[in-house]
Amino acid sequence: MTEHDSDCLFCGIVSGEIPADMVHEDDEVVAFRDIAPRAPTHVLVIPRRHIADAQALTHADAAVLARLFGVVRKVADEAGLDRGYRVVTNVGPESGQTVFHLHFHLLGGRPMAWPPG
Ligand code: 5GP
Ligand code: ZN
Numbered sequence: 001m002t003e004h005d006s007d008c009l010f011c012g013i014v015s016g017e018i019p020a021d022m023v024h025e026d027d028e029v030v031a032f033r034d035i036a037p038r039a040p041t042h043v044l045v046i047p048r049r050h051i052a053d054a055q056a057l058t059h060a061d062a063a064v065l066a067r068l069f070g071v072v073r074k075v076a077d078e079a080g081l082d083r084g085y086r087v088v089t090n091v092g093p094e095s096g097q098t099v100f101h102l103h104f105h106l107l108g109g110r111p112m113a114w115p116p117g
Contacts, residue, residue, distance in 0.1 A: 005050045010101035014048045023078075028064055029071045031106075040109030041079045045071050051102040053091045072106050081108035088116070 004011045012018035013032060020032035023043055034042040047064050051057065057065065069087075076085050085108030090097035 003049055005101070008050055008101050009099055010044075010046055010103065011050050014046070023075055024071050026067075026071075028067050031071050031075055034105070038105075039107040039112075041076075041081060041085070041106065043075050043079075043106045044103045045075065045106055046101060046103045052100045053097060053102055054089050055091050056102070068104060072104060075106055076108060079108060084108070084112075086112050 004015065009018065013020045014030055020035075022030065022032045024031035024045075028048055029045065030048055031043050031045045034044055045068055047061075047068060049064070051061065072087055085106060088105040088107065089103065090105075
C-alpha cells in the first residue's frame with residue numbers, strides 16, 4: 001500500500017510541503033479549499049494515504065471512505081449548506097481529472113445545474 005507519492009501534489013499538501021487553506025485534518029482525512037473555487041464553498045476532501053482515484057478503491061478502503069464522507073458532512077454543516085450541495089469525484093482524463101490522488105469536491109452555496117458539463 002503506497003502511503004506517500006513524492007510526485008503527487010496532494011501528498012505534498014498532506015505532508016505540509018505545499019501550503020493549503022485547511023478546513024479539516026485528522027489521522028486519515030484532510031480537507032482544504034480548492035485553489036480555483038467553482039462555487040462559494042469548494043473544498044477538496046482527501047485521504048492522507050495516496051489512492052489514485054475512485055477506480056482504485058477496494059473493499060479494504062471501506063473505512064476510509066466512510067471517514068471521507070463523514071468529513072464531507074461536517075464541512076457542509078459548518079459551511080451552513082442546509083439548502084444542499086454537490087459531491088463530485090472525477091475519474092480519468094475524459095472526466096477532467098487533473099490530480100491523481102483521490103479527492104471529493106464538495107461544492108455548495110449556489111444553485112447547481114444538472115447534468116454537469
Ligand atoms: P480534478 O480536476 O482532478 O477533479 O480536481 C483537482 C482540483 O485541484 C482542481 O479543482 C484544482 O483547482 C485543484 N488544485 C490544483 N492545484 C491545487 C493546489 O495547489 N492547491 C489547491 N488547494 N487546489 C489545487
Ligand atoms: Zn498523493
